[in-house]
Amino acid sequence: MKNIIILGLCLMSFSLGAITKINGAGATFPYPIYSKWFSEYQKNKHDVEFNYQSIGSGGGIQQLLKQTVDFGASDAPMSDEDLKSAAWPILHIPTVMGAVAIVYNLEGAPNNLKLSSEVLVGILMGKIVKWNDPALKLLNPKVDLPDKDILVVTRADGSGTTSVFTDYLSSISQDWKTKVGNGKSVSWPVGVGGKGNEGVTGLVQKSQGSIGYVELAYAITNKLKVFALENSQNEFVLPEIDSTSQSAASLTTKDFSGDLRISLVNAKGKKAYPISAFTYILLPVKQGNVQNKEIKNFLLWALTKGQKFAPELHYAILPKKLSESLIKKITQLKD
Amino acid sequence: MLAIAIIMLIVSLAILLFKLSLPAISKFGIGFIWGQVWNPISEEFGALPFILGTLTTSFVALLIATPLSISVALFISEICPKKIGHIIGIFVEMIAAVPSIVFGLWGIFSLAPWIQNSATPFLKSTLGFLPLFQGPSYGIGVLAASLILAIMIIPTISSFCREVFRTIPLQTKEAALALGATRFEMIKITILRPSFSGMIGGVVLGLGRALGETMAVAMVIGNSHRLAISILAPGSTMASVIANEYAEASNAMHMASLGYIALLLLVVTLMVNGLARFIIWKWSPKI
Numbered sequence: 001m002k003n004i005i006i007l008g009l010c011l012m013s014f015s016l017g018a019i020t021k022i023n024g025a026g027a028t029f030p031y032p033i034y035s036k037w038f039s040e041y042q043k044n045k046h047d048v049e050f051n052y053q054s055i056g057s058g059g060g061i062q063q064l065l066k067q068t069v070d071f072g073a074s075d076a077p078m079s080d081e082d083l084k085s086a087a088w089p090i091l092h093i094p095t096v097m098g099a100v101a102i103v104y105n106l107e108g109a110p111n112n113l114k115l116s117s118e119v120l121v122g123i124l125m126g127k128i129v130k131w132n133d134p135a136l137k138l139l140n141p142k143v144d145l146p147d148k149d150i151l152v153v154t155r156a157d158g159s160g161t162t163s164v165f166t167d168y169l170s171s172i173s174q175d176w177k178t179k180v181g182n183g184k185s186v187s188w189p190v191g192v193g194g195k196g197n198e199g200v201t202g203l204v205q206k207s208q209g210s211i212g213y214v215e216l217a218y219a220i221t222n223k224l225k226v227f228a229l230e231n232s233q234n235e236f237v238l239p240e241i242d243s244t245s246q247s248a249a250s251l252t253t254k255d256f257s258g259d260l261r262i263s264l265v266n267a268k269g270k271k272a273y274p275i276s277a278f279t280y281i282l283l284p285v286k287q288g289n290v291q292n293k294e295i296k297n298f299l300l301w302a303l304t305k306g307q308k309f310a311p312e313l314h315y316a317i318l319p320k321k322l323s324e325s326l327i328k329k330i331t332q333l334k335d
Numbered sequence: 336m337l338a339i340a341i342i343m344l345i346v347s348l349a350i351l352l353f354k355l356s357l358p359a360i361s362k363f364g365i366g367f368i369w370g371q372v373w374n375p376i377s378e379e380f381g382a383l384p385f386i387l388g389t390l391t392t393s394f395v396a397l398l399i400a401t402p403l404s405i406s407v408a409l410f411i412s413e414i415c416p417k418k419i420g421h422i423i424g425i426f427v428e429m430i431a432a433v434p435s436i437v438f439g440l441w442g443i444f445s446l447a448p449w450i451q452n453s454a455t456p457f458l459k460s461t462l463g464f465l466p467l468f469q470g471p472s473y474g475i476g477v478l479a480a481s482l483i484l485a486i487m488i489i490p491t492i493s494s495f496c497r498e499v500f501r502t503i504p505l506q507t508k509e510a511a512l513a514l515g516a517t518r519f520e521m522i523k524i525t526i527l528r529p530s531f532s533g534m535i536g537g538v539v540l541g542l543g544r545a546l547g548e549t550m551a552v553a554m555v556i557g558n559s560h561r562l563a564i565s566i567l568a569p570g571s572t573m574a575s576v577i578a579n580e581y582a583e584a585s586n587a588m589h590m591a592s593l594g595y596i597a598l599l600l601l602v603v604t605l606m607v608n609g610l611a612r613f614i615i616w617k618w619s620p621k622i
Contacts, residue, residue, distance in 0.1 A: 058583040151473050156558030156575075158375075158583025181376035184585045192473055192569040193558030195579060202443055207451075207473060 018047055022291050022298075025053040026060020026073030027160055028196075029215060030279045032313050033096055034073070037306050041298055048294050057160045058184065064090070064282055070291040072282035075160025076184065077261035089285045091333075092260045093299055093326060094278035096307075096315040097248060100165045101219035101239040102227040102275075104211045105204050106131060108146070114139040114236045115227040117172040117274070123150055123211060124169065125176070126190040131209060153203045153212030156193030158184035164277040165213050168265035172274075213275075216244065217314035231274040232266045243273035244316035256325040276316070285333060293335045303327055349601060355594030358587060367595055373560040373576075375585050380592035382599060384562045388570040389603070391477055392552065393545040395566065396484035401538055403485075404492035411493075412500045413522060424497065431490035439554030442483045447474030447555060454478070455567060472567040473557065480556040481566065484548055488541035495537030499530045532615040539611035546604050549574040573600040 024034075031054035038050040055063070057074035064072030065086055077092055102115060109131075119135045122128040128135060132145045155162045166182035180186050194200040197218045204212040204224060216239050219226050228236040237243050247267035255262060264276045281299065286292040303323045310317045318326075353360075363370060363380060370381015407427060411420040451474035458468045472478075503526055511521040527534075549572075557569020558579060571579075573596050584590040 056582045058585070149471055156553070157579040158585060183376045184583045185375045185580055185589075187372070187374040187376065187560055191559065192475060193579070195553055195558070199554070203475070206443060206447065 020048045020290055020294050021051065022048060022071070022294055023051050023053075023069045024060075024071045024073060024281075025055050025063045025069045026282070027057045027075045027279055028054040029057075029075050029098060029160055030073060030096060030315070032217075033310055033315050036309050036313060037298075037302050040306070040309065041301055048298070050298070056158075057163075058158060061282070064284070071284070071295050073280065074282060075277060075279050076163040077280065078282065086284070091283045091285060091329070092280045093283050093330070094260060094318060094322065095281050095299075095302060096310045097244050097264070097276055097278055097318065098315060099216040099239045099244040099273050099277075100161055100168070100213050100275040101216050101224075102211065102213055102229060103201075103204055103219050103224040104227065105208060105225065106146070106148070107208055109143060109225070111225045112228045112238060113143065113225075114230070116230040120229070121169060121173040121176055124152060124189065124191075125179070148209040151207050151210040152188070152191030153200050153207070153210050154188045154191050154193050155185075155197075155200060155213075156195050159196075160184065160277075160279075161197065161213065161215055162186065164265065165275060167263060167277075168275045171263075171266045216241075220314050229274055231270075231272055232268055233270045233272075235270050237271060237273045239273050239275070241311050241314065241316045243271055244276045245319060247272040247274070247276035248278075248319050248322060251319070251322065253321060253325060256322055260326075283330075287334050296330050296333065296335075299330055300327055303330075349598070352594055352598040352601060356591050356598050359591035359595040362588065363592075363595075367592070368599065371562050375580075375589045378586065378588045380588065380595075382573070382592075382596050384560055385571050385573045385576050385596060386599065386603070387562065388477065388556070389546060389572040389574070389600070391566065391570070392480045392484055392556070392572055393542055395478070395481035396488060396545045397538060397542055399482070399485040400488050400492060400541060404489045404537070404541070405496055405534060407489065407493040408496035408500060409522060409526070412497050413526065424494070427490050427493055429490075430486065431494075435487065435548060435551040436554070438483050438487060439551040442479055442551060442555035443475065446482060447479050450474050450476075450479055450482075458567075466564050467566050470563070470565040470568050473569065475555045475557045476568055477556060477563075477566040477570045480552045480570075480572070483551050483555055484545045487548060487551065488544050491544055492537040492541040495540055496530070496534050499533030499537070500526055502533075503529065532618050535611060535614050535618070539608060542607055542611070543604065546600070546607065547574055549578045553578050573597075573603075 034052050038052065042048065057076055060072040060074050061078055061082055063069045065082065067087060078090065083090055102120065116139055119128060119139065122135065129150055131148045131150055137145055163182065163184045166180070166186050170177040170182040180189065192203065194203040197214045200212045200214050201218050201222050201224065204210045205222065219239065226239055228238050231237050246269050247264045250268040251262065262278070264278065266274045267276065283295060283299070284292065303326055307317045307323065359367065359380065367380065367382050368386065369383050371383050372379045372381050373384065411424050451472050455472040462468050507525045508521055511525045516524060552572050553575035556571060556575055558571050558575060559569040560571060563570060577593050577597055581593055584593060
């Protein structure tokens with residue numbers, strides 16, 4: 001009996017030794033696609049095991065700086081200060097793209113009402129408080145908008161979604177930039193806050209006359225009504241996977257060669273949805289590290305074969321130009 | 336030995352919080368307590384909206400829960416038959432076992448719409464002249480959080496009161512009845528009066544839970560950082576703002592300010608407990 005146990009332990013330790021365990025932590029937004037990727041990737045590669053903790057972008061950066069994980073993941077790019085305090089140079093590798101949808105709940109109103117950037121800022125600053133405001137009526141002349149209060153629903157917890165959304169608001173409105181600014185949590189002039197995308201979704205679903213912002217996937221899976229939002233070319237664009245991808249289409253190879261902490265909000269292009277963003281894997285540039293080598297192999301797979309899993313989970317794939325230049329960048333790194 | 340360990344634990348907690356909040360303490364000083372602005376971008380932080388939120392929700396919750404809990408305890412221990420009382424007691428205590436997130440969900444999906452559509456019109460038509468009940472109601476807000484807290488602390492207060500009532504000797508009650516007291520007078524003289532300090536103890540235990548309750552409150556209070564007098568408006572409590580913003584605090588000062596709030600919450604809780612102890616000591620029947 002004893003021998004069998006010892007044999008078993010030996011076998012276990014043997015198999016444990018052969019598997020490279022890779023720890024990552026960070027953003028919750030890409031968690032569904034990352035876990036899909038890990039399981040697909042491990043089907044053909046049994047000797048690596050990924051463990052990803054979706055603790056939030058800020059947490060991922062902290063863990064990476066404290067060297068408790070092999071890679072981090074974040075929606076908002078790292079600040080220069082954070083980059084400086086890291087033990088290794090850190091590369092931002094975009095993996096997929098996401099969008100922030102402006103959702104609403106108004107009984108009797110059709111889906112896809114039009115919303116201009118000016119009116120959006122007006123609502124969020126508390127200057128437009130009724131659904132039948134002339135500015136909203138002017139955008140949607142055929143719709144009979146009711147005399148109802150607008151309830152703004154925001155994120156109460158610090159989040160990458162808020163960071164992208166307020167980045168967009170700051171880019172379209174000087175007023176917003178000086179009075180509120182952009183970041184993971186801001187001091188909202190009006191409205192109520194829900195915790196997490198699911199909290200905002202719940203509040204919007206429960207409150208008549210509400211307007212909120214959530215990640216695209218939540219808008220789609222919960223069948224929320226979404227606004228067609230005015231982009232930089234004055235076109236009204238719906239938040240969709242294609243229109244999200246379009247916002248990176250205008251980037252050039254020159255953009256890709258340098259710092260990849262690129263803001264995509266209010267991008268050029270007639271079909272581009274204005275509130276789009278990359279989500280990043282934060283890759284430390286280490287040499288002679290087994291885990292690091294495996295992460296690079298995984299990234300090369302994710303940027304090629306992995307991309308096809310993105311649309312079914314409501315993420316936008318990277319433009320080909322970008323993924324090609326990323327692959328080049330990663331393969332040039334020394335192991 | 337263990338007692339010393341527990342004291343050490345509280346002290347080390349306070350030291351840890353103090354260390355964490357040191358940058359905020361040195362920057363804002365004591366003015367942090369009445370600072371009204373909470374803006375992570377401009378790094379301006381003040382805790383007044385959260386302190387008021389915590390005190391308001393807890394106070395309103397106590398206002399609702401205390402009479403209810405005492406009546407429930409009296410009903411179970413004195414009025415209804417023993418067997419039925421036992422069953423009711425079990426149900427009341429079961430409320431304490433419901434996870435707070437379940438209360439939060441119930442709050443969003445049932446309580447908030449009820450407040451918006453039924454309670455608010457009633458409150459406005461009767462007490463609408465008070466600034467406490469003005470402004471639009473979104474359902475979720477300070478009132479919703481207070482109601483949820485009230486329900487959550489009822490089992491704590493009522494089971495504590497029940498235990499206190501149980502210590503009253505049967506002879507005293509019978510003596511009161513024999514002297515011609517009505518049942519109501521008997522309850523008033525022989526049960527409620529000697530149990531006063533005990534009931535305060537139960538209320539304080541409930542208050543302790545209300546002050547620190549986080550999840551359910553964060554889900555229904557609306558999480559706004561703005562100072563509002565109306566209990567229909569959204570607000571925030573000290574615990575809910577920490578839970579919401581801690582994980583993604585955007586900079587060191589933000590983190591330190593959240594630590595400062597935690598320190599204040601600890602101080603408020605200890606002070607409330609101390610005050611209650613003082614009341615108990617002052618009003619205990621002198622034998």
